[in-house]
Amino acid sequence: MKKNRIQIFDTTLRDGEQVPGCKLNTKEKVRIAKKLEVLGVDVIEAGFPTSSPGDYKSVQEICKSISQTVVCALSRAIEKDIEMAGLALKYAKRPRIHTGIGTSNCHIRYKFNSTPEKIIEQAVYAVKYAKKYVEDVEFYAEDAGRTENEFLAKVCENVIKHGATVINIPDTTGYCLPEEYGSKIHFLKENVKGIHKIILSTHCHNDLGLATANSLAGIINGAEQVECTINGIGERAGNTSLEEIVMIIKQNSHLNLFTNINTKLISSTSYLVSECTGMKVQANKAIVGINAFSHSSGIHQDGIIKKRETYESINPEDVGINQSSIVLTARSGRAALAYRYKKLGYFLNKNSLDLIYSIFLKYADKKKEITDMELKIILKKANLNGKNNKILHTNTNSSSRRINVV
Known part of the structure; x- marks a missing residue:
């Protein structure tokens, strides 16, 4: 037709x-x-x-x-x-x-x-x-x-x-x-x-x-x-x-x-x-609000990381936005945390992620949102923790860093 x-x-x-x-x-x-x-x-x-x-x-x-x-x-x-x-x-x-x-x-x-x-x-x-x-x-x-x-x-x-x-x-x-x-x-x-x-x-x-x-x-x-x-x-x-x-x-x-x-x-x-x-756009305004393609819930973040269409009916690129945002809050899960660290060049294995996630939650409970700078601070804090011989090591692999717990 x-x-x-x-x-x-x-x-x-x-x-x-x-x-x-x-x-x-x-x-x-x-x-x-x-x-x-x-x-x-x-x-x-x-x-x-x-x-x-x-x-x-x-x-x-x-x-x-x-x-x-x-x-x-x-x-x-x-x-x-x-x-x-x-x-x-x-x-x-x-x-x-x-x-x-x-x-x-x-x-x-x-x-x-x-x-x-x-x-x-x-x-x-x-x-x-x-x-x-x-x-x-x-x-x-x-x-x-x-x-x-x-x-x-x-x-x-x-x-x-x-x-x-x-x-x-x-x-x-x-x-x-x-x-x-x-x-x-x-x-x-x-x-x-x-x-x-x-x-x-x-x-x-x-x-x-x-x-x-x-x-x-x-x-x-x-x-x-x-x-x-x-x-x-x-x-x-x-x-x-x-x-x-x-x-x-x-x-x-x-x-x-x-x-x-x-x-x-x-x-x-x-x-x-x-x-x-001088008229600000409300954060939750459809299509053009800053939250229109932002995700802070752990369940939603996991779905978006696996397949964008899970929780988005519009491709952000169609309206001139480069990509969706994964916003780290106390409601975020491990998948979102690993995703954001990957964006920074760090690939976390399961044990590393578990350790860092527990530290992340303490920070997230005190703040509305965790920034990239704070993610690096959390990483350093985890790296300094030598309890039970759990020490973080970083191995440079190409342009990325892989983190393992030994």
Whole structure:
């Protein structure tokens, strides 16, 4: 069966930057944008030009620096916003304006003090106005997750008629369950006239920890684009994590989907974004956390040493990490200790290992982690122990040292 390509729309520089405490200057944004293009993203949402002169300038400079990837600028369904977005995209080789309006009852009533009919009218006008500046216009139905499907379909049908090329279905508050969000996408694919002419996009937030699951449900049900961020950063609890959705697609061939992402660059891209934004990646973050490929439990370590796939569903090399880490703690077993000593060039026989392991446990009970330096100290301590004539000897064999107890 032919695989379908899922486009990756990266909004690290727009939605991702909305994290409290995160502020990127123009130079940093251009640097990240260039990295995203090399990574292979299909669309870079460069910013919200009308929000500030700095953001306007950043979008312009990114447009000058990017040659292949679509560069997108956000706007509300307001003439001034759309004008600013269009002007900021002047130098883009492949420009896109991303405009839209809230469609849920909550937004219509309380945010806009409006009516469903007026919302559709404003949505259509925004798309038509944006088409004066660019051919590629993406429409977002803000809070689509809480919008009634029938009304959402009506909005989509109207903006398609007037030139929308992409329609974004945001779960703005992270409200939906995966089954609900997937059903919403399926409903639109089945009930919106002209839906086959456009790209249907997911944009999920992580308020309930379901952003990636919802995006996955969306593409399984027919969405062709995922809007996401590096490291899952974004407003409140963040957005769909690019590295998660991309690796889910890569690791599950039965989905018959693929992306153009060079996954070997994921780790370095994650590091760059963290460095520039000052937003640290949590240690247990999937794919890019420092513990994602680290093992400290003796049972897990033994399994990994024997065959990596025993406790890892992803090859660390696929995301740009050289190898898994065997972290020595009080929970580590003899296999892990022998493995780490082997990395240092020491090959321990069983008796040597038993002796050193007993000393290791005393150290490990006092510390969170045992380092290579401490392993050498433990080795010296064992070597000085002459009780019962058990003395350690090292024999140089090639570039390695073999340790035996006599």
